[in-house]
Amino acid sequence: MRHLLSTRDLSRDDAIALLDVAEDMAAVQEREVKKLPTLRGRTVVNLFFEDSTRTRISFEAAAKRLSADVINFSAKGSSVSKGESLKDTAQTLQAMGADGVVIRHPSSGAPFTLATSGWIDAGVVNAGDGTHEHPTQALLDAFTMRRRLHGAASRGRDLDGVRVVVVGDILHSRVARSNVWLLETLGAEVTLVAPPTLVPVDVSGWPAVIEYDLDRALAAGPDVVMMLRIQAERMQGAFFPNSREYARTWGLDDHRFAQLPETTMVMHPGPMNRGLEIAARAADSMQSTVREQVANGVSVRMAALYLLLSGERGETP
Amino acid sequence: MSESFLIRGATLPSGERADILLEGGRIADVGTLADAAGATVVDADGLVALPGLVDLHTHLREPGYEQSETVLTGTRAAAAGGFTAVFAMANTFPVADTAGVVEQELSLGEAAGYATVQPIGAVTVGLKGEQLAELGAMAASRARVRVFSDDGFCVFDPLLMRRALEYVKAFDGVIAQHAQEPRLTQGAQMNEGALSGELGLAGWPAVAEESIIARDVLLAEHVGSRLHVCHVSTAGSVEVVRWAKARGIDVTAEVTPHHLLLTEELVAGYDPRYKVNPPLRRQEDVDALRAALADGTIDIVATDHAPHPVEAKECEWDAAANGMVGLESALSVVQQTMVDSGLMGWADVARVLSATPARIGRLSGHGEPVAAGSAAELTLLDPTATADFGVDRLAGRSVNSPYLGRTLPGRVVATFHRGVPTVLDGEVRASDEIAAAFARLAEGSARG
Numbered sequence: 001m002r003h004l005l006s007t008r009d010l011s012r013d014d015a016i017a018l019l020d021v022a023e024d025m026a027a028v029q030e031r032e033v034k035k036l037p038t039l040r041g042r043t044v045v046n047l048f049f050e051d052s053t054r055t056r057i058s059f060e061a062a063a064k065r066l067s068a069d070v071i072n073f074s075a076k077g078s079s080v081s082k083g084e085s086l087k088d089t090a091q092t093l094q095a096m097g098a099d100g101v102v103i104r105h106p107s108s109g110a111p112f113t114l115a116t117s118g119w120i121d122a123g124v125v126n127a128g129d130g131t132h133e134h135p136t137q138a139l140l141d142a143f144t145m146r147r148r149l150h151g152a153a154s155r156g157r158d159l160d161g162v163r164v165v166v167v168g169d170i171l172h173s174r175v176a177r178s179n180v181w182l183l184e185t186l187g188a189e190v191t192l193v194a195p196p197t198l199v200p201v202d203v204s205g206w207p208a209v210i211e212y213d214l215d216r217a218l219a220a221g222p223d224v225v226m227m228l229r230i231q232a233e234r235m236q237g238a239f240f241p242n243s244r245e246y247a248r249t250w251g252l253d254d255h256r257f258a259q260l261p262e263t264t265m266v267m268h269p270g271p272m273n274r275g276l277e278i279a280a281r282a283a284d285s286m287q288s289t290v291r292e293q294v295a296n297g298v299s300v301r302m303a304a305l306y307l308l309l310s311g312e313r314g315e316t317p
Numbered sequence: 318m319s320e321s322f323l324i325r326g327a328t329l330p331s332g333e334r335a336d337i338l339l340e341g342g343r344i345a346d347v348g349t350l351a352d353a354a355g356a357t358v359v360d361a362d363g364l365v366a367l368p369g370l371v372d373l374h375t376h377l378r379e380p381g382y383e384q385s386e387t388v389l390t391g392t393r394a395a396a397a398g399g400f401t402a403v404f405a406m407a408n409t410f411p412v413a414d415t416a417g418v419v420e421q422e423l424s425l426g427e428a429a430g431y432a433t434v435q436p437i438g439a440v441t442v443g444l445k446g447e448q449l450a451e452l453g454a455m456a457a458s459r460a461r462v463r464v465f466s467d468d469g470f471c472v473f474d475p476l477l478m479r480r481a482l483e484y485v486k487a488f489d490g491v492i493a494q495h496a497q498e499p500r501l502t503q504g505a506q507m508n509e510g511a512l513s514g515e516l517g518l519a520g521w522p523a524v525a526e527e528s529i530i531a532r533d534v535l536l537a538e539h540v541g542s543r544l545h546v547c548h549v550s551t552a553g554s555v556e557v558v559r560w561a562k563a564r565g566i567d568v569t570a571e572v573t574p575h576h577l578l579l580t581e582e583l584v585a586g587y588d589p590r591y592k593v594n595p596p597l598r599r600q601e602d603v604d605a606l607r608a609a610l611a612d613g614t615i616d617i618v619a620t621d622h623a624p625h626p627v628e629a630k631e632c633e634w635d636a637a638a639n640g641m642v643g644l645e646s647a648l649s650v651v652q653q654t655m656v657d658s659g660l661m662g663w664a665d666v667a668r669v670l671s672a673t674p675a676r677i678g679r680l681s682g683h684g685e686p687v688a689a690g691s692a693a694e695l696t697l698l699d700p701t702a703t704a705d706f707g708v709d710r711l712a713g714r715s716v717n718s719p720y721l722g723r724t725l726p727g728r729v730v731a732t733f734h735r736g737v738p739t740v741l742d743g744e745v746r747a748s749d750e751i752a753a754a755f756a757r758l759a760e761g762s763a764r765g
Contacts, residue, residue, distance in 0.1 A: 087631050107635035108506075108517035109587030116586070117631075130635070132517030174517060200514025201522070 001307045003115045003124040007135045007182035012158060015185055019143050020155050021303035022296070028065070029299060039068035042309050044100040045093050046072045048127075052104055054270060055127050058294070059102045059136075062301035068309070071098070086110060090119035098122045100309045108132035123308035125301075131172045137269055138178035140300040142186055144289050145224055147296070148265055160187035165217045166208075167193040167250060168228025168277055169239075171200055175228060175269045180208050193217045195250060197239040214250050218260060225260065226267040227252050227278045247276050257282040265289050320736065320758050321345075323353050327361035327697065329687050330368075330664040337366060339693040342736040342758060346689050359741075361697055364730055365663050368671040369401025369694030371683050372644065373464070373493070373571060374547060374619035377403070377434070379425060380418070381410025386624040386714045388422065389748065391644070392431035394622065394713030396739035398644040399696035399729040402433035402675065402683045403622075407444065408469045414439035414450035416458035423460040430751045431739050435680050438462040440481050440492060444470050449481060456488040463679040466493035468547055469594075471529060473499050478533060482542035489679060491569075493545040494533055496554070497595065501525035506635060508581045508596045516585065518634065521596050523551040530554050534561035534568050545677055546570040548621050550595040552605035559614045569677050571619040572606050574643055574650035579603075579719060589630045589637030590719050593623070610669060611660040617674045620647045624715030642718050645710050649725035652700060657726060693736035702728035712745050 001014070010018075028036055044063040046056050056072065063070045075089060086105075093101060101122045103111045108130030115124040128134040145162060146154045164183055170176045170192050183190050184207035191209045192199065199210055211217045218225065230246060240246045247253065252266065257279060260266075266278075266288045274280050283290060324337040329347075336350040352358075372395065378386035386394075388405070395403050405422055407413035413422060419436035426434020438455035442448045444467045455462040465485060472478045472494060481492050502525045507513050509520020530546055534557065537544040546558065549570045558570045575593060580600050583591040591597060609615040623640025630637050651670065655661040661669075667686075675684025685691035706720040732740040737754040739746060 085628060085631070086633050086636075087628075105633065107633040110633040112587050113633050130517050131519075171514075177515070177517060200511075201509055201520060202511040203514055205511050205515070 004135055004304050004308060005111050005115060005124065005126045006133045007138050007178045007185070010182065010185060012185050015139070015142070015182060016156060016158060018139060018303050018307060019146060021306060022139070022143050022300045023155055025302040025306070026296065026299040029295070035065050035067060037067050038306055038310050039063070039066040042068045042099040043097060044068045044070050044102060044305060044309070045098045046070065047075065047089065047093070047101050047103045048073070049075050049103070049105045049110070050128070052128065055104060058297045059127060059301050061298050063305055065298070066302055066305055068100070068305065086114065087117065087119050090114055090117070093122065094120040100125065100305060102127045104128045106130055125304055125308065128174050130174065132174050133178045134174040135178045136297070136301050136304055137175050138182040139304070140293055140297045141179060141226065141267060141269070142182055143296050143300050144267065144293050145265065147292070148289065158186045159183060162188040162224065163191070163220070163222040164188050164224040164226060165191045165193055165222040166226045166228065167214060167252070169198045169230055169234060170194045171198045172231065172234070173228050179226070180206055191217050191222070193250065195240050195246070198234070214256065218256060221261060222264060224265045224267060225252060229269065229271065230273060230277050243276055251277050251279070252282045253279045254281050257285070260287070262287065267293065269293065320754065320761055321353060321356040322359055322733070322738070323350065323356040324359045324361045324366065324697070327364055327366035329366055330667040332663070337687065337695070339695070339733060339736050341761065343693050344687065344689055344691045344695070347687060359697070359731060363701060364697045364699050366687050367399065367663065367667050367696045367698060368684055368687055368691070369696055369732065369734060370399045370648065370670045371402045371674040371678070371680065372400050372620050372622065372647070373404045373617060373674040373678055374468070375403040375405055375622045375644065376408065376624065376640070377405045377422070378624060379409065380421065384626050388425035388434060389429040389431070390714040391622070391624070392426065392429045392434060393745055394642065394644040394711065396431040396732045396734065397710070397712035397729065397745050398646065399648050399698065399732050400432055400644055401694040401696070401732060401734045402435060402680060403644070404435045404437050404464055404678055406468045407437050407439040407466060412439050412443050413437065414442050414444075416451065416454040416460070419455050419460035419462055420458050430748060430755060432734055433680070433683060435678060436460045436462055437464045437466050437493070440465045440467045440472050441477065446470060446473055446477065449477070449484065452481070452484055452490065453487065456490060463488070463490050464493050464545070464677075465490055466495065466547065468493065468495045471495050471497040471499060475532060475536065479536050479540060482537055482544065483540045486542055491543045491545050491677060493547050494529065495547050496526045496529035496533065498525040498529050507584045508598050510581070510599065512581050512584065518584070523553050523598070526551055526595060527553040527557055530557045534558070534566050537568060538564065538566045542567065544568045548573050548576065548595055548619070549606065549615060550576045550598050550602065552602045555605045555609040555614055559609070562614065569616040570614070571617045572610055572615045573621045574618060574647045575641055575719060576606055577603060577610070577618070577654040578650050583719070587634045589632065589634055590641070590717060592634060592637050592639055593641050594639035607654055607658070607660055610655060611665070617669045617677065618647065618651055619674065620644050624713055625717050626715060630717050640717065642711065642713060642715055645712055646706060646718060646720045646725065648698060648729060649706070649727040650720070652727040653725060656700070693733055695733040696729060697731040699728045699730050700726065702726070704728065
């Protein structure tokens with residue numbers, strides 16, 4: 001694997017192989033000494049043009065547990081309007097000898113531009129670009145589902161027939177996009193639930209069913225309900241009347257949660273707006289995977305960095 | 318080099334083969350001609366002779382944005398593409414919203430010598446859409462402005478648009494509208510559709526263009542004014558314009574070469590060379606635009622030549638500037654999409670790239686037929702030359718062409734402006750040679 005830019009590029013075999021490596025990494029996390037020497041002498045740069053402490057520390061922990069040197073480069077703000085361009089930043093990192101760049105950027109496609117421009121030789125991991133993709137989030141979500149469903153027998157398994165309902169701001173969500181492509185690849189059946197204003201205008205090509213009625217989607221008895229965060233700025237954009245109406249219509253509130261079978265997983269990529277898209281009772285329940293998702297995030301990111309940066313660059317592992 | 322030229326064996330737009338004699342800044346004769354004493358002979362066997370091309374929509378960037386283009390470099394690009402006249406859009410700095418700025422633009426064009434520069438005036442002060450600019454003063458200035466546009470921005474306020482349409486009737490002016498509903502296109506990055514949803518880029522919906530065109534044709538009908546629609550890009554817009562024309566509304570419309578050839582799929586690689594406003598659309602739109610140009614619903618091709626420095630395109634998609642250079646490639650793209658496809662002949666090309674744009678812009682001395690007595694504005698095209706379009710084909714200051722690396726047909730072999738070759742043997746001539754030729758021409762006419 002040369003770069004990890006999108007879950008769309010991953011074949012079923014690639015995806016399962018990555019999840020299996022993540023299982024190995026998770027096993028390491030259960031040891032007293034959590035560190036592997038694999039990436040000793042390699043340099044990983046966390047290049048964050050957008051604040052995200054959670055994602056950054058997850059990647060930082062992953063790189064450090066593989067013994068890589070980690071440089072955190074926070075470059076918040078639009079690259080052109082606030083001085084240095086993406087090109088100059090990339091060339092600076094190249095000159096410093098970065099082997100891997102983990103990039104979070106507010107512009108969709110920026111990781112793709114970085115990976116294909118020729119400005120830098122490093123392997124690029126997309127840690128979230130605009131409203132496009134967030135592939136490691138989708139991989140950790142799939143990893144979490146697989147572990148809950150198959151436990152110790154997870155290795156080699158896909159998600160065939162698993163029914164996943166994703167609820168919230170699909171239009172602006174990079175998590176939703178990455179999940180749709182990856183879940184399709186792994187054989188899951190995806191239903192997207194949102195107010196019509198928060199669904200892209202044409203999703204006829206998406207391997208997912210669109211549903212506006214959350215209760216109907218939940219009544220079908222899904223295996224997984226994934227709630228997405230509603231950003232504060234959407235309240236101003238006339239996407240829905242107000243947060244009360246949103247919570248009432250598209251929130252996983254106590255009543256809706258109580259009606260779910262105990263086997264249904266409740267997922268959220270975090271950070272959560274408790275009381276808006278998800279009730280505290282659902283978030284803190286045994287069915288909630290929120291904390292597992294965080295722990296699994298480190299394992300999955302270790303796997304991604306390992307596959308990108310160990311051995312000869314550009315070689316297929 | 319003499320100041321008269323005998324062009325031997327050219328193919329006229331009508332398909333006839335003829336010799337053309339240029340003398341004293343005019344076409345002296347067309348037909349089977351004997352050698353003329355002192356005339357330089359140009360072998361035009363196999364070349365198509367078109368009236369000098371006229372671009373109703375060019376961004377020359379000067380004054381204010383000389384790092385992208387100047388009047389000199391922009392008109393050099395025009396000459397390279399076979400253009401002898403360009404209408405310079407008003408979004409310079411300062412904005413061309415006063416008689417002073419449009420006269421400066423005119424003077425810069427006269428000094429450059431490569432092509433006639435006809436300034437376009439802003440509709441509103443500073444392109445801000447709040448208050449009418451001094452339209453009358455610009456019309457009465459030495460620049461004789463007849464086309465007014467806030468291009469880059471839509472004259473969105475319906476009352477202001479109505480007033481502008483009415484006001485310019487006093488001097489036979491036209492409002493050239495950049496049709497873009499601003500609220501529907503906030504932060505817009507590409508055509509809104511299936512692909513924008515996948516790429517996570519904010520959508521620029523077709524309805525944002527079509528709704529403004531619909532409003533404007535109704536306004537033009539109501540006040541009995543002339544409207545020109547810039548860079549029509551959607552199949553729906555074509556339907557609205559077709560309806561308006563059938564109703565007798567005095568509307569004209571343009572399409573850009575890139576909207577005749579390129580589609581939104583090119584955005585998938587996030588390469589900002591393909592970022593343009595209005596955005597590249599679907600193949601269905603391209604097909605509708607070609608059909609509309611062929612049947613006359615769309616009147617003209619205009620380039621929307623929009624030069625930008627390298628750094629404005631070497632960046633992430635959102636941060637990149639909108640626009641493509643287009644003067645040097647326009648005729649080749651029109652040949653590929655309209656002529657080689659069998660939709661139009663060369664007489665149609667002469668109409669949509671010369672005669673009609675000159676008429677819409679009320680520009681005299683351009684767009685005249687290739688016939689005795691016309692102004693000596695002429696382009697010779699080799700339609701059989703097919704080549705990779707490389708930076709060597711670009712003659713302006715900027716290289717943001719979406720066609721680099723593509724194979725395009727046709728090559729401009731010569732361009733004559735006021736009887737003087739600005740391009741000869743496929744090479745753009747140096748500006749001092751052109752200035753010297755004009756000086757000799759002026760001397761000759763003073764003596765004569």
